Amino acid sequence: MSVKKTIVRYNEGLFQTVEDDIVTEFPLTIYINNEEFATMVCTPAHFEEMVIGFLASEGVIRFRREIKSLKIDEEAGFAYIKIDGTINTQRNFSKRFIGSCCGKSRQFYFQNDVQTAKTSTSTVKLTAQQCIKLMEKMQEVSQVFKGTGGVHNAALCTNDEMIVGRADIGRHNALDKLYGHCLLNKIAVRDKVLVFSGRISSEVLTKAAKIGVGIVLSKSAPTELAIELAEDLNITAVGFIRGKSFNVYTHPERIIQEPEE
Template sequence: MDLLSTQRLIQRYNHKEWTEEFDDIVKEYPLTIHVNDQEFATIVCSPEYLEEMVVGFLASEGMLRIHEQDVKKIIIDEEKGFAYVTLTKDHVASQDFYSKRFIGSCCGKSRQSFYFQNDVKTAKTSMTKTTIKAERCLALMKQVQQDSEVFLATGGVHNAAIATQDDIIVTRADIGRHNALDKLFGHCLINRVAVRDKVLLFSGRISSEVLLKAAKMGVGIMLSKSAPTDLALAMADELNMTTAGFIRGERMNVYTHAHRIVR
């Protein structure tokens, strides 16, 4: 957890009393990505699993599909905050298709300005036959939250996980909800983890960008602790994806393609 948080001496007010104590504060780290010697983007993130995040981010933007075929080399300079990616010549970024931009860690529409250009090619309509019991949705979401040491200590990260009905396979945390998903995507690509029959668990809001990123990963069931947006649900309807939100305690709302969550 030391990679993702630091301690700071603070003044705490509680029930009319002041105390001085150390508090865990989540770290924020800017990483500038260069692709084939061109500056591509700067992402503000948590400083962990950076190569996975770079791979997942580039895959979600349509710049690579198969890690071992499309990526020649990735060098991460953690001290200076740079990632240098060399892709095969057939996958050089076009200046007309992509433009240099800044991507923050906030929960706003920071990526909406460019995802429309390549969504048609990269977002996948789900064909999964996977189902999951409602009780397992609740249990898996609870497990993701309980296992996140960084969230419990700082309250400052989003969590995302890939799971089967029985257990969680991999979990990633980041100050940016997009980054957490990119780290999962990158992990699955690098380690050849098939996700078509898996479930995606997420602590943040299901916005249209988040839904599209899940579709690009290839999952058909997305479970969230938070709320969806109307555009995200319209996209989920079209992409044949099951979405459920407000998974808290013993309750949840199923919004689209409810046949995959069984009683």
């Protein structure tokens, strides 16, 4: 997922020619029933997971079994999918829909988000120390980021352990890969935690709601709209997990004090 390139590095008054790891960027075009559907610019790894997670998050499928065939041509950069029925490949996926969310406030969604984003029913709770430890575990295994600094990292976790981690140049792609992994391996997500390296934007929060988790942990900050969406979708958003501190922005009842010894 990275290549070596010769660069010129400046450090403390000196220029030096060195070899550096550069993250790979790769376009993958998806065809559904022989019609072009979308092109994703991604890190070339875990293609099947990413495609399945993307189609599920867009509402094209709900389960892996709905895909009759899936072929990835990595050399040419194409994914060919067969599903039952037809799909409107001319659909405007960027058209906004303004509606009420859980009857609380008016929010902005893409049209397909209205049907696929789920209000969380998770009863999972984390201690403060578990939040910090899960972020540390995700960062410890992020080898591509350590080598290149050019990817987003995401992980699906239990209270104490990381189940699976994925990296990609696109934050949405990293989340789609996790979603696809869950669908392929029939992993229940309602009792899981999403750990993320980047900013919690409204789109990232909506993607987490589509996956179905109830807690999102991030090293970075949330946006105002992401906080509003998290409130409405019953998702606990935790940001700025750095060192021994963090901020809880929504539904703080899921983040609890350490048990007394």
